[in-house]
Amino acid sequence: MKEIKKIGVMTSGGDSPGMNAAIRSVVRTCAFYKIECAGIYRGYEGMIEGDFIxxxxxxxxxxxxxxxxxxxxxxxxxxxxxxxxQAAYNQLKKANIDALVVIGGDGSFTGGLVFNQEFNFPVMGIPGTIDNDIAGTSHTLGYDTTLNTVVDVIDKIRDTASSHNRLFFVEVMGRDVGHIALNAGVGAGAEEILIPEEDLGLERLLESLRRSKESGKSSSIVIVAEGDKTGKNVFELKDYVEEHLPEYEVRVSVLGHMQRGGSPSCFDRVLASRMGVKAVESLLDGKSNLMVGLMNDKITVTPLERAIKGQSKINKELIRVSDIMSV
Amino acid sequence: MKEIKKIGVMTSGGDSPGMNAAIRSVVRTCAFYKIECAGIYRGYEGMIEGDFIxxxxxxxxxxxxxxxxxxxxxxxxxxxxxxxxQAAYNQLKKANIDALVVIGGDGSFTGGLVFNQEFNFPVMGIPGTIDNDIAGTSHTLGYDTTLNTVVDVIDKIRDTASSHNRLFFVEVMGRDVGHIALNAGVGAGAEEILIPEEDLGLERLLESLRRSKESGKSSSIVIVAEGDKTGKNVFELKDYVEEHLPEYEVRVSVLGHMQRGGSPSCFDRVLASRMGVKAVESLLDGKSNLMVGLMNDKITVTPLERAIKGQSKINKELIRVSDIMSV
Amino acid sequence: MKEIKKIGVMTSGGDSPGMNAAIRSVVRTCAFYKIECAGIYRGYEGMIEGDFIxxxxxxxxxxxxxxxxxxxxxxxxxxxxxxxxQAAYNQLKKANIDALVVIGGDGSFTGGLVFNQEFNFPVMGIPGTIDNDIAGTSHTLGYDTTLNTVVDVIDKIRDTASSHNRLFFVEVMGRDVGHIALNAGVGAGAEEILIPEEDLGLERLLESLRRSKESGKSSSIVIVAEGDKTGKNVFELKDYVEEHLPEYEVRVSVLGHMQRGGSPSCFDRVLASRMGVKAVESLLDGKSNLMVGLMNDKITVTPLERAIKGQSKINKELIRVSDIMSV
Amino acid sequence: MKEIKKIGVMTSGGDSPGMNAAIRSVVRTCAFYKIECAGIYRGYEGMIEGDFIxxxxxxxxxxxxxxxxxxxxxxxxxxxxxxxxQAAYNQLKKANIDALVVIGGDGSFTGGLVFNQEFNFPVMGIPGTIDNDIAGTSHTLGYDTTLNTVVDVIDKIRDTASSHNRLFFVEVMGRDVGHIALNAGVGAGAEEILIPEEDLGLERLLESLRRSKESGKSSSIVIVAEGDKTGKNVFELKDYVEEHLPEYEVRVSVLGHMQRGGSPSCFDRVLASRMGVKAVESLLDGKSNLMVGLMNDKITVTPLERAIKGQSKINKELIRVSDIMSV
Known part of the structure; x- marks a missing residue:
C-alpha cells in the first residue's frame, strides 16, 4: 500500500455546525504528522473541477x-x-492527494464508498449532519448545536405563547428521524411531540390537548418533525385542531434553515476535534472505508457500509419521559 | 382632582420584550412614592373581569x-x-384603583383614550411593541431586542447561505412599517431590503441580484417585511426570482413569532425602567392621556392622541446606507 | 417497607444549571404516579427548619x-x-414526607447517606454540579451548560487577544478535576491547558509558548483550572511568563461565578428530565441510597457510597487531541 | 486641495465590537465611489511599517x-x-494613500490630529471604544454591545446569587466614566451602582445594603466601575462590607476582558455602517479633522479637537431611576 503523504478534506451535503472545527482538526493532525493537507471546495463538485487549496x-x-x-x-x-x-480521480492524482476525509451525511459516504471501490482510493468519513440519522455514532456533528438552537428559539416562542395563552405548533427539521423533535421537545418542555417513528394518530393529539386544558395549562407547545406520520403538514394540523378544539387559538412556526447555522456548541467542537484526529490517524494506519463515530463517549470506527445502511434509532425512553413531563 | 393612591398597570396587544421590566418599574415607582399598585391580568379583558393582583x-x-x-x-x-x-370602570372603582398605566401599542392606547373620555379616568401609555410604529418615541419597548434577535438568526442563516452559495429570502415582522426590516437588514448585511414604505419594483430586485452575481458575491440575503409593496408574498417572490434568474437557487425563511420573545436587551431594560418612572410620576403630577416616549435620548411625553394618529417614519438615510453597503 | 405517598425534593451545595429542570421532573413524575411532592427550601438547612412547600x-x-x-x-x-x-427527621415526619430526592454534589450525598443510615429514610441522589466530579455518571447536571458558557466567553476574549496579538491566561472552575478546563480548552482552541490531574511543569509551558511564537501564532489562550498543579495562581503565572518570555504581553481573566449560571443547554434539560423520572421511580420501586447517573447514554443507578468515594477521571485521549490541535 | 483617490483605514487603541463593521463600511463606501481603499494593520505601528493591504x-x-x-x-x-x-507619512505617500479614517478612542484621535497638523493630511475619526467616553457622540461603537454582554453575564451571576441568598460585587470596565456601570447596572437590576462620577461614600453603601436586607431582599448585586471613587478596589469593598455587615456573605466577580469581545449588536452594526459612509463622504467633500458621531439619532460631525477635550457626561436621570428601582 502506498504511503500517505497528502490528505484531501472536504465537506459535502447539508452544512452543519462543527464542520469547520472538523476541517481544522484534519488539517492540524496532518501538520502534526508532518504530512500535507489540501482542502477541496464544494464537495465532489470541486473535486471534479480540481478546486483545491x-x-x-x-x-x-x-x-x-x-x-x-x-x-x-x-x-x-x-x-x-x-x-x-474518473475526472475527480484524475484531479486528485494530479494534486498528489493520496487519501480522502469526507465530512457529510450518508449520501456523501455512499459517494465515497463507490469512489473507493472503483479506484481503490483510501476514504474515511466523518458524520456531519444536524439530523443525527447515521448509524455507528451516537452523535453526528452539529446535532448538539442544533438542539440548543431549537430550544433557545422555542423558549422565545413560549414567551409569547404564555403571554397570550396560546397553542403553538413548531416544525423542526428531521425528515426521516425524530431525534431533533424528541430531544428538543423534551428540552423545551413541549406538551406533545410528533415524530416520524410514531404514528400516535390525530385523535391522541386532540385528547392530549383536551387534557392539557383541563389540567389548567394556559399555553402549550407542540413540536412537529418535518416527516411526522400524521399525514398532515403543520398548517393542516393547525386547521384540524382549531376545527376540533375551538377553545384553542393556534399559531404555527416553521423554524427552517436557522437550525443549521450558528457557532458550534462545546460538545460539537470537541467531537469534531476528536473525530478529525481519528480520521487522519486511521488513514495513516492504512485503514479505509470507515466512518469515525462516538459510541459510549469513546471515539470508534464503523464500516461506511454499515453507517449508510444502518438505522439510527430514537431513544424510546425519551418518549416515556416526555409523556410523564406533560402530566 | 382626586389624589392618586393606587395605580393599575396592564399589558395589552402583542407582547414585546421589556414589558415585564416596565411593569417592574411601575410597581417599584409606586412603592417608592408609597402608593399602592395593582396588576391587571390580560389587558382590558381582565379589567372587565376584575382579574387584579x-x-x-x-x-x-x-x-x-x-x-x-x-x-x-x-x-x-x-x-x-x-x-x-362600564364594567371595567366598576371593577377599577371597586378595587380603589385611581389611575391606569397601559403598556401596549396604538390599539391599546385608543382604548385607554376612549376610557378616559367616558369616565375621566387618568391614563398614561407606555409604548410596548416590537414594530416601532408609534409616533412620539424614537424607540418602542422591545424593538431593540427584536433587532438583535433578527440579526442573530440571519447570521445563522448566512452560515448556510454562504456554505451553499445560495440566495435566501427572509421574512421579518412589520406589516405597516419597515423599521425591523431596514435596520436588521443593514445590521445583517442584507443585499436587498423590501419594505412597505418603498415600492422599488420587482425589476429593480432582479437587477440588484444580477449585479450581485456579477460582482462575485457567492451568496445573498434579501430581507422582506411582511407588508412589503411588491404585491407578492415571500414564497411568490422566490418563484418569481427563480423563474427570471435561473442561476439562483432560492430558499425562504419566515422568522415568525420568535421575533417577539427573549430576554430584553440592556437598552430595552433601561428604557422600560425610565418609562415606568415617568409614567407614574406623570400621573402623580396630575397628568393624563399622555404617552411616555424617548426623543433624542430623553424621556418625554406626547399626547396619546398624537401617538395614535402620528406616523413613525423610517430613516431614509438608512436606505442609502443599505444601497452603498450592497455595492 | 412503608409505601411512599409523598416525596421531598431539595437542592444542596453549589447551584448548577439544570437543577430547576430536575426539580420539575421530580415533581411531575410524582404527579404522574399520583403521589404528593414537597419542595424543601435551602437544602438540609431548610429541612431542619421545616421550610417546605x-x-x-x-x-x-x-x-x-x-x-x-x-x-x-x-x-x-x-x-x-x-x-x-434528628430535627430534620422530625420535620419530614411531621410533613408526612416518606422519601427524599437530593440534587447536589458529593457533600450533599454524604449527608443523605448518613441520614439514611440513622433513620432508615429512603434517599435518592441526582448529581447536580458543574464540575463533573462525581463517579457513576459521565455527566453531572450543569456541566454541559458550563462548557458552553466558558467557550462562549473565551470566544469573546479571543476577539481581543487576536486583535492585539496577546497571550491570555483564563482561569476556569475545577478545584480537584480538570474536566471543564480540558473540554472547554479543546472547544475554545486553547494553546495550552493546565489541569490538576497533570503537572506538566512550568518549563513545558514556556516551551509550548516559545513554539507557538515560532510557528507564527499571533495570539494565544492558556486555560488554567483553579486547582492546577503548577503551584502558582493565574496571576503568578502571568508574572512568571512575562519574566521568562518578554516577547509576550500577558493578560489574565478569572471567569468566576458566571460559570454557574445561565439557562441550561438542551442536553442538561433532557438529562435532568430523565434523571428526575428515574429517581422517583426508583423510590417507588423500594430502592434507596442510589445516585441516578448517565452511563453510555443510558440512565443508570450507582450506590451513593460509590459515587462519593469514586473518582471521575478525565479523558486522557483529550489531552492528546489538545496537543495535536496546538501544533 | 488634492483629489482623494485612495483612503487608508485603521483601528487603533483597545478593540471594540463594531470595528470590523466600520472597516467594512469604509471599504464599501470607497468601492461605491470608485476610489481605492487600503487597510492599515496594527494602527499607527503598522502605518510606520507600511503594513498595508x-x-x-x-x-x-x-x-x-x-x-x-x-x-x-x-x-x-x-x-x-x-x-x-515622518516615517508613517512616507509610507502613506509611497502607497498613494491620500486620506485616513481612524477608528479608535481619544488617544488615537490625538495622534491623528497631530499628524494632520504636521503633514496637512486629511483625517477623519470614528469613535470606537466600549467606554462611551468620547464627546460629540451619544454612542461610541461597541458600547451597546458591551452593555448587552454585561447584563447577560450579570443575569448568570444572579442565578447563583439568588440561589444562595448572597451579595455580589461585580466590577465592570470604565476607568474614568461610569456609563457601562450605570446603564448595565440599571439593566441588570443592580441594587447599588458605584461610578467614578459620584462619591456616595461607603456609609451610604452600607445604609443601602442594610435597607435591602430589611425590605426582604434575599440577594443583591452591586456594580462597581473600575474607576469608582470609594478609594477601595472591589476586593477591599468586599472585606469592608463583610466587616460592617456580617449578615452578608459577599462574592466578587471581575468581568474583565470578555466585555470587549463578541458579535456586535444590531445597533452597533448599523451605527458602524452609517459612520463609515459619513467618514468617507466627508473626506470626499474635502473635510478633515472631524469625528463622525451620533447625536439625537442623526449622524453628525464634530471637530476632533472638541471630541478629545470634551467630556461625555453620564445621564443623571439614570441615577434617580436606579435609586427608585432599588426601593
Missing amino acids: DLNARSVKGIINKGGTFLKSARSKAFRTKEGR | DLNARSVKGIINKGGTFLKSARSKAFRTKEGR | DLNARSVKGIINKGGTFLKSARSKAFRTKEGR | DLNARSVKGIINKGGTFLKSARSKAFRTKEGR
Whole structure:
C-alpha cells in the first residue's frame, strides 16, 4: 500500500455546525504528522473541477467557532456518473492527494464508498449532519448545536405563547428521524411531540390537548418533525385542531434553515476535534472505508457500509419521559 | 382632582420584550412614592373581569430579564362596547384603583383614550411593541431586542447561505412599517431590503441580484417585511426570482413569532425602567392621556392622541446606507 | 417497607444549571404516579427548619429553562450534628414526607447517606454540579451548560487577544478535576491547558509558548483550572511568563461565578428530565441510597457510597487531541 | 486641495465590537465611489511599517458580525515621535494613500490630529471604544454591545446569587466614566451602582445594603466601575462590607476582558455602517479633522479637537431611576 503523504478534506451535503472545527482538526493532525493537507471546495463538485487549496496549521485558525463550512458544500450530479468520478480521480492524482476525509451525511459516504471501490482510493468519513440519522455514532456533528438552537428559539416562542395563552405548533427539521423533535421537545418542555417513528394518530393529539386544558395549562407547545406520520403538514394540523378544539387559538412556526447555522456548541467542537484526529490517524494506519463515530463517549470506527445502511434509532425512553413531563 | 393612591398597570396587544421590566418599574415607582399598585391580568379583558393582583416591590423581583409579560395580554371585544367599559370602570372603582398605566401599542392606547373620555379616568401609555410604529418615541419597548434577535438568526442563516452559495429570502415582522426590516437588514448585511414604505419594483430586485452575481458575491440575503409593496408574498417572490434568474437557487425563511420573545436587551431594560418612572410620576403630577416616549435620548411625553394618529417614519438615510453597503 | 405517598425534593451545595429542570421532573413524575411532592427550601438547612412547600405539576411550569434553583441552596452546619439530623427527621415526619430526592454534589450525598443510615429514610441522589466530579455518571447536571458558557466567553476574549496579538491566561472552575478546563480548552482552541490531574511543569509551558511564537501564532489562550498543579495562581503565572518570555504581553481573566449560571443547554434539560423520572421511580420501586447517573447514554443507578468515594477521571485521549490541535 | 483617490483605514487603541463593521463600511463606501481603499494593520505601528493591504468590496464580506478587528490594533510609541510620524507619512505617500479614517478612542484621535497638523493630511475619526467616553457622540461603537454582554453575564451571576441568598460585587470596565456601570447596572437590576462620577461614600453603601436586607431582599448585586471613587478596589469593598455587615456573605466577580469581545449588536452594526459612509463622504467633500458621531439619532460631525477635550457626561436621570428601582 502506498504511503500517505497528502490528505484531501472536504465537506459535502447539508452544512452543519462543527464542520469547520472538523476541517481544522484534519488539517492540524496532518501538520502534526508532518504530512500535507489540501482542502477541496464544494464537495465532489470541486473535486471534479480540481478546486483545491493547500492548508497548513495556520490556515485554519479562528474557525473552530464558526458555523457553516469555509470549504463550502454542494450536491454533485456529475459525481454520480463514472466519467465524473474518473475526472475527480484524475484531479486528485494530479494534486498528489493520496487519501480522502469526507465530512457529510450518508449520501456523501455512499459517494465515497463507490469512489473507493472503483479506484481503490483510501476514504474515511466523518458524520456531519444536524439530523443525527447515521448509524455507528451516537452523535453526528452539529446535532448538539442544533438542539440548543431549537430550544433557545422555542423558549422565545413560549414567551409569547404564555403571554397570550396560546397553542403553538413548531416544525423542526428531521425528515426521516425524530431525534431533533424528541430531544428538543423534551428540552423545551413541549406538551406533545410528533415524530416520524410514531404514528400516535390525530385523535391522541386532540385528547392530549383536551387534557392539557383541563389540567389548567394556559399555553402549550407542540413540536412537529418535518416527516411526522400524521399525514398532515403543520398548517393542516393547525386547521384540524382549531376545527376540533375551538377553545384553542393556534399559531404555527416553521423554524427552517436557522437550525443549521450558528457557532458550534462545546460538545460539537470537541467531537469534531476528536473525530478529525481519528480520521487522519486511521488513514495513516492504512485503514479505509470507515466512518469515525462516538459510541459510549469513546471515539470508534464503523464500516461506511454499515453507517449508510444502518438505522439510527430514537431513544424510546425519551418518549416515556416526555409523556410523564406533560402530566 | 382626586389624589392618586393606587395605580393599575396592564399589558395589552402583542407582547414585546421589556414589558415585564416596565411593569417592574411601575410597581417599584409606586412603592417608592408609597402608593399602592395593582396588576391587571390580560389587558382590558381582565379589567372587565376584575382579574387584579396587588403588587409590591418584591412581587416583581427577577422579572427584569424575562421576555413576554407575566400579567399576560389579550384582545378584548367586550371593551369596545360601552357596557364593557362600564364594567371595567366598576371593577377599577371597586378595587380603589385611581389611575391606569397601559403598556401596549396604538390599539391599546385608543382604548385607554376612549376610557378616559367616558369616565375621566387618568391614563398614561407606555409604548410596548416590537414594530416601532408609534409616533412620539424614537424607540418602542422591545424593538431593540427584536433587532438583535433578527440579526442573530440571519447570521445563522448566512452560515448556510454562504456554505451553499445560495440566495435566501427572509421574512421579518412589520406589516405597516419597515423599521425591523431596514435596520436588521443593514445590521445583517442584507443585499436587498423590501419594505412597505418603498415600492422599488420587482425589476429593480432582479437587477440588484444580477449585479450581485456579477460582482462575485457567492451568496445573498434579501430581507422582506411582511407588508412589503411588491404585491407578492415571500414564497411568490422566490418563484418569481427563480423563474427570471435561473442561476439562483432560492430558499425562504419566515422568522415568525420568535421575533417577539427573549430576554430584553440592556437598552430595552433601561428604557422600560425610565418609562415606568415617568409614567407614574406623570400621573402623580396630575397628568393624563399622555404617552411616555424617548426623543433624542430623553424621556418625554406626547399626547396619546398624537401617538395614535402620528406616523413613525423610517430613516431614509438608512436606505442609502443599505444601497452603498450592497455595492 | 412503608409505601411512599409523598416525596421531598431539595437542592444542596453549589447551584448548577439544570437543577430547576430536575426539580420539575421530580415533581411531575410524582404527579404522574399520583403521589404528593414537597419542595424543601435551602437544602438540609431548610429541612431542619421545616421550610417546605407543596408542589404540583403546575407549580413547576416555566422553570425548565431557568438557571439556579428556585428551592435555593445552602450549606448546613447543623445537619452535621446528630441533633440537626434528628430535627430534620422530625420535620419530614411531621410533613408526612416518606422519601427524599437530593440534587447536589458529593457533600450533599454524604449527608443523605448518613441520614439514611440513622433513620432508615429512603434517599435518592441526582448529581447536580458543574464540575463533573462525581463517579457513576459521565455527566453531572450543569456541566454541559458550563462548557458552553466558558467557550462562549473565551470566544469573546479571543476577539481581543487576536486583535492585539496577546497571550491570555483564563482561569476556569475545577478545584480537584480538570474536566471543564480540558473540554472547554479543546472547544475554545486553547494553546495550552493546565489541569490538576497533570503537572506538566512550568518549563513545558514556556516551551509550548516559545513554539507557538515560532510557528507564527499571533495570539494565544492558556486555560488554567483553579486547582492546577503548577503551584502558582493565574496571576503568578502571568508574572512568571512575562519574566521568562518578554516577547509576550500577558493578560489574565478569572471567569468566576458566571460559570454557574445561565439557562441550561438542551442536553442538561433532557438529562435532568430523565434523571428526575428515574429517581422517583426508583423510590417507588423500594430502592434507596442510589445516585441516578448517565452511563453510555443510558440512565443508570450507582450506590451513593460509590459515587462519593469514586473518582471521575478525565479523558486522557483529550489531552492528546489538545496537543495535536496546538501544533 | 488634492483629489482623494485612495483612503487608508485603521483601528487603533483597545478593540471594540463594531470595528470590523466600520472597516467594512469604509471599504464599501470607497468601492461605491470608485476610489481605492487600503487597510492599515496594527494602527499607527503598522502605518510606520507600511503594513498595508488593498481592500475591495469583497475583501470585507462576512465580517459585519465579527468582534475584534481583523486589521488588528496596537499602541505605538514610535508614532509619538516626530521621526515616527515622518516615517508613517512616507509610507502613506509611497502607497498613494491620500486620506485616513481612524477608528479608535481619544488617544488615537490625538495622534491623528497631530499628524494632520504636521503633514496637512486629511483625517477623519470614528469613535470606537466600549467606554462611551468620547464627546460629540451619544454612542461610541461597541458600547451597546458591551452593555448587552454585561447584563447577560450579570443575569448568570444572579442565578447563583439568588440561589444562595448572597451579595455580589461585580466590577465592570470604565476607568474614568461610569456609563457601562450605570446603564448595565440599571439593566441588570443592580441594587447599588458605584461610578467614578459620584462619591456616595461607603456609609451610604452600607445604609443601602442594610435597607435591602430589611425590605426582604434575599440577594443583591452591586456594580462597581473600575474607576469608582470609594478609594477601595472591589476586593477591599468586599472585606469592608463583610466587616460592617456580617449578615452578608459577599462574592466578587471581575468581568474583565470578555466585555470587549463578541458579535456586535444590531445597533452597533448599523451605527458602524452609517459612520463609515459619513467618514468617507466627508473626506470626499474635502473635510478633515472631524469625528463622525451620533447625536439625537442623526449622524453628525464634530471637530476632533472638541471630541478629545470634551467630556461625555453620564445621564443623571439614570441615577434617580436606579435609586427608585432599588426601593
